[in-house]
Amino acid sequence: MVLFVFSKLFDKLETNPNLDIIISVVGIIISILVVIYSLTKSYPLDYDAAGKLIVDPAILTIDTFKSAGFAVGIFFSWPIERRFIKFLTDGTVETKVLRFICGFIALEFIINVILPIIGETPIGGFLQYFLIMVFVMLIYPIIFKFFENRANKV
Numbered sequence: 001m002v003l004f005v006f007s008k009l010f011d012k013l014e015t016n017p018n019l020d021i022i023i024s025v026v027g028i029i030i031s032i033l034v035v036i037y038s039l040t041k042s043y044p045l046d047y048d049a050a051g052k053l054i055v056d057p058a059i060l061t062i063d064t065f066k067s068a069g070f071a072v073g074i075f076f077s078w079p080i081e082r083r084f085i086k087f088l089t090d091g092t093v094e095t096k097v098l099r100f101i102c103g104f105i106a107l108e109f110i111i112n113v114i115l116p117i118i119g120e121t122p123i124g125g126f127l128q129y130f131l132i133m134v135f136v137m138l139i140y141p142i143i144f145k146f147f148e149n150r151a152n153k154v
Contacts, residue, residue, distance in 0.1 A: 020078065034067075045057070072130055
């Protein structure tokens with residue numbers, strides 16, 4: 001159902017570019033509704049023959065928050081990047097390799113240093129994945145666009 005709604009919205013995006021904000025708001029609302037659903041849904045506690053819990057509802061909740069953080073990060077960042085940053089992926093092979101290496105190192109730093117500080121709570125999971133997507137879709141393109149524009153002026 002969600003894919004169908006977004007498919008229809010993205011079809012209309014080509015003829016109405018300002019629809020990106022509506023698409024983002026709808027995406028954020030759906031993400032919030034999924035989180036609310038996961039918090040109110042009762043999960044059955046299934047155990048294997050040895051008495052070990054097969055699926056831990058707490059882990060499912062954290063995973064839902066992570067997915068919602070990922071989605072909200074995308075829907076928050078996408079219209080800002082699309083309207084203001086307008087980052088392009090073209091460039092020389094050297095430029096693309098430099099972008100990849102710098103982005104990889106920065107993302108590894110975020111994942112291995114910053115995210116563990118936030119912690120593995122439901123809200124922490126949301127923030128972790130939200131921050132990753134904001135970095136990938138906003139901060140990283142802003143940094144590269146800034147330095148590449150400076151280099152082109154010199």
